[in-house]
Amino acid sequence: MSTAASPQSGIRAGIGCILAGIFSLTLSDGLAKWLGASYPPIQILFLRALIALPLVTALVLFLGGHRALRTRHLGVHLLRGALNVAAAFCFYLGLTMLPLAENTAVAFCAPLFVTAISVVFLGEKVSKGGWMAICAGLAGVMVIVRPSPGNIQWAALLPLATALGYAIMMVSAKRIGARESMITTMFYIVFGQLVFASLPLAFVWKPIDWAHLPGFIGIALCSTAGLGLITQAFRIAPASAVAPFDYFGLISAGLLGWFFWNEIPDGWFYAGALMIAASGIYVALSNGRRK
Numbered sequence: 360m361s362t363a364a365s366p367q368s369g370i371r372a373g374i375g376c377i378l379a380g381i382f383s384l385t386l387s388d389g390l391a392k393w394l395g396a397s398y399p400p401i402q403i404l405f406l407r408a409l410i411a412l413p414l415v416t417a418l419v420l421f422l423g424g425h426r427a428l429r430t431r432h433l434g435v436h437l438l439r440g441a442l443n444v445a446a447a448f449c450f451y452l453g454l455t456m457l458p459l460a461e462n463t464a465v466a467f468c469a470p471l472f473v474t475a476i477s478v479v480f481l482g483e484k485v486s487k488g489g490w491m492a493i494c495a496g497l498a499g500v501m502v503i504v505r506p507s508p509g510n511i512q513w514a515a516l517l518p519l520a521t522a523l524g525y526a527i528m529m530v531s532a533k534r535i536g537a538r539e540s541m542i543t544t545m546f547y548i549v550f551g552q553l554v555f556a557s558l559p560l561a562f563v564w565k566p567i568d569w570a571h572l573p574g575f576i577g578i579a580l581c582s583t584a585g586l587g588l589i590t591q592a593f594r595i596a597p598a599s600a601v602a603p604f605d606y607f608g609l610i611s612a613g614l615l616g617w618f619f620w621n622e623i624p625d626g627w628f629y630a631g632a633l634m635i636a637a638s639g640i641y642v643a644l645s646n647g648r649r650k
Contacts, residue, residue, distance in 0.1 A: 440551015
């Protein structure tokens, strides 16, 4: 984007990027749900990283050269890679047990967890309104799950664990020096995912049906493109302007689940999803005003 572009055009471009990125990630999740009926989540994660790593490496070398592969925080990157695998494993496993929209909605608690964790580990301040938003978002999860003594959806804990894992990942990024570029971080996320997903692979590997190969390629391409587009959105537009559009994922996941799996959420889902989305948007906008 030209540096002479107006702020309005930057915001419009940022919104376009985040909408396209969220839709790409939703397509990746849909493919993972489809393949999850035939393969264990850890194998899907491994193949996703295996296919994506050469693409990301080529991009890093093209944009930053060999210097972009250097890091002084290898331990932090490896920790984040392990967290990424654990969080994505829970999400993919949840896709096999829950409707796509419900699994996605619960995982959208991640920004709320980021805010709470930042208070404990980074000493950041949160207003009373922020804490109320966090509580309202978690209440939205309870509305979706509706636990009762005779009906406890333990599977709903999987996307909740995903949200917590991704939140810790986001906060841990503060430990990485500001001199390291976005593309360096992106490379080590994919590299760490490949390393840690390969460890238990020998115990769960299933022969690949070559008819499923386009699905694995689609997951790698869509997830990589999605993360890249979302990152670009936050680079060219204010976070407070584009962050609320992150919740477009609730709409796209609902439509995808309905179209391919005939998953029709009930009224309780919409009420809980609205509480989660409203809470996350409030936190994003309040953070933007404070900064």
